[in-house]
């Protein structure tokens with residue numbers, strides 16, 4: 166949609182090339198990236214750094230290279246979707262490690278239940294993205310193990326852009342219909358497997374809800390695309406179109 170009375174903000178300053186090279190060298194996803202995608206990533210990251218606050222909390226300190234790596238990781242899932250994927254949130258809170266959050270729920274009888282959850286990442290509707298730095302670093306150190314907390318939380322942010330966190334991000338209508346049908350079938354099959362107590366081909370946290378299914382499958386796209394392709398070829402094909410071809414070179 167074009168808004169006739171708003172002007173596009175000035176282009177953000179580019180990231181200094183030496184700093185970019187230093188940050189990129191530490192991220193396995195960027196080692197073999199093609200020049201066209203690298204250029205798109207650069208533009209997204211510059212915009213990310215201009216518009217979002219990266220806020221380390223507790224006693225965590227982040228240097229310039231570490232901040233840039235976080236911005237790069239957050240922008241990798243947007244290479245095909247584009248800059249609209251940055252909309253809807255402004256703050257990236259980074260804890261040193263897993264963090265505790267208090268949950269509460271009033272049940273059908275009006276009784277308040279309260280409990281603590283330990284999380285490594287969280288993305289609130291309209292709120293910040295929250296990450297555990299220790300877990301981001303673990304994903305970088307072991308990039309092929311099926312986990313990628315940044316991809317998981319950014320998937321939630323993309324999912325909620327259309328106003329509903331339901332496992333389907335905003336897409337052209339025909340694609341969205343096919344996506345919803347293929348994801349639902351794969352999700353139902355996974356739930357059946359998990360309910361029957363059989364070994365699940367991907368992390369069974371994906372059976373929690375359709376939105377967690379999308380987020381967990383997104384982690385596999387970035388960290389173990391072969392497993393996802395073997396287990397759920399249609400879901401893998403949608404994610405390849407949505408995120409672009411997997412960035413990690415095929416494992417030897």
Ligand SMILES: [Zn+2]
Nearest residue numbers: 317321377380
């Ligand atoms: Zn989640």
